Amino acid sequence: MAGAVADLQVVLGHVFGRPELLTQALTHPSMQQGRRSKTSDPYERLEFLGDRVLGLVVAEMLFNRFPAEAEGALARRHAALVRREAVARVANEIGLGRHLVLAKGEDDAGGRGNPGILADACEAVIGALYADAGFAMAATFVRSRWESLMEEALAPPKDAKTGLQEWAQGRGKPLPAYRVLGQEGPPHEPIFLIEVSVEGVGSAVGRGASKRVAEQAAAGALLEQVMS
Incomplete structure (x- = not known):
């Protein structure tokens, strides 16, 4: 796992001061099945955090990129950029699937290529970046990966x-x-x-x-x- 974390840090552009955060972000909840207690799952907490960071950074990007657009058009763009398919696409681009720690059953079922799992894990990684190095580092990663997605559509998505x-x-x-x-x-x-x-x-x-x-x-x- 240490090698996988080191490789991914190169792709993310950040060396973690607390590498355990990245390990937690890569460890799917399926690994906790049968061992769950009343304590929270670090993966799910990081996913929660990353989802909020992603939403804010994308909103800021759209606000600056389309200064003349109305709120409704910006909202449609935002929804398209943070939906599962877009986040899973970024996860695939950085090769996140091969770094995931999955239970055997989840792995055998194709979990490493599952868009839902990839999207959740990508959000958890963004949360780990934020938790380890703050908003600026997490925002840098999001901007570097979402800017091209944002530029693909010249017109706002339909409702x-x-x-x-x-x-x-x-x-x-x-x-x-x-x-x-x-x-x-x-x-x-x-x-x-x-x-x-x-x-x-x-x-x-x-x-x-x-x-x-x-x-x-x-x-x-x-x-x-x-x-x-």
Whole structure:
């Protein structure tokens, strides 16, 4: 493991003062199965931290790169850049899969190439960079890897409902159908539950403070399913 950590540090551009943080970021929770206690999992804590750091740095990048764009367009760009597929792509670019410590069952099932596992591990690594060296170092890594992704799309991504509709139409499927499942919370602060389905494909549920927001959330969830 020490050699793997050393190799990865070269790719990350940072020598860890606490290399155990990087080791924790590479050790998948499957290694803890059967040995879990009431204590927290360091991997999941680092993933939580890295997710927030990534979101902030990407938001700052977009804010500076597109000074004339409205909040809605920036939000769509942001969602596209921090979604699982984008993060897993970066993980693949830095060869993260071969450094992961996985339980045998997870490894045999193709975990090193699983986009979800790769994306989570990449966020954990970003969290480890932040925990070891602070925001500047973590931000440097994110900018170096996400700048090219940001420049690939000259126009903001479409909203989730439009994206799902175009995906369905492009494959000869019926248009997505939305239905209200219910409502949660007090009357003055309702949370709507809406299901979207595409015949022959599947369905997903979204929640939101308005029906429009809940529909977008549901469409985004179904898009993630069909694109994974």
